[in-house]
């Protein structure tokens with residue numbers, strides 16, 4: 001928050017120029033800021049170097065400085081990492097996908113989690129891993145993530161298989177597969193889903209998360225820069241929530257409100273990182289209940305779990321992304 005206040009006015013320092021219509025002028029640099037991370041799209045390398053120097057002298061009296069390790073001047077063809085994404089121009093089109101570092105981090109996280117789950121049972125594995133998978137997929141479910149999603153599913157499958165082998169070292173492969181893998185998700189033609197035969201619970205797959213395609217709009221004869229600005233702006237707006245169809249339908253029918261107390265079920269604003277999504281999904285699961293109809297004519301209702309138990313709660317909060325300029 002302090003940093004947000006300190007960085008107020010940075011647009012002027014960058015020299016962003018607007019048209020009377022409110023659009024950034026085609027010949028102006030474009031600033032995209034997210035908390036203390038920002039990108040400035042410039043038209044030439046020379047512009048970029050000058051703006052960086054100007055920003056450095058603007059930051060200094062405010063007691064701030066560039067983190068030189070993280071600050072680079074690159075062409076869009078070379079690409080750069082921003083907020084866990086890699087942004088690059090490929091065959092004249094902006095390409096935005098999870099960065100290599102972000103993929104490396106989630107793989108490492110999965111590896112450690114599965115390792116720490118040795119000696120537990122299938123329900124414990126499912127309970128621990130599903131929010132991680134869903135959270136990560138919810139944050140990165142845009143653009144060209146589909147191949148990365150299936151690669152992560154393959155990686156996780158191997159980890160889980162190894163987990164099963166370690167859990168039952170004396171059992172043959174066929175027994176392990178019959179016990180833990182099957183078509184648990186009836187909506188999918190996938191026999192290789194990890195699940196628990198007793199409860200029917202199963203492990204979610206990254207690739208099951210719907211990819212949202214943000215239409216990248218061309219603004220006249222402008223460069224790619226405003227396209228990318230548009231992309232980040234769209235991300236900030238509300239996109240479909242990663243919830244099941246029943247919940248989505250009830251949410252729309254109830255205008256986003258609890259059927260008992262009439263307070264909002266989900267607060268405005270969406271999580272701004274994979275970790276926040278993980279938390280959001282956890283809260284959604286524990287704090288919101290789908291209530292079965294009491295009569296045959298009635299429909300299901302969405303309510304706060306606490307309202308169900310008789311105490312009135314606050315709405316589910318998500319952290320609102322700050323200061324995306």
Ligand SMILES: [Zn+2]
Nearest residue numbers: 258261304307
């Ligand atoms: Zn309620």
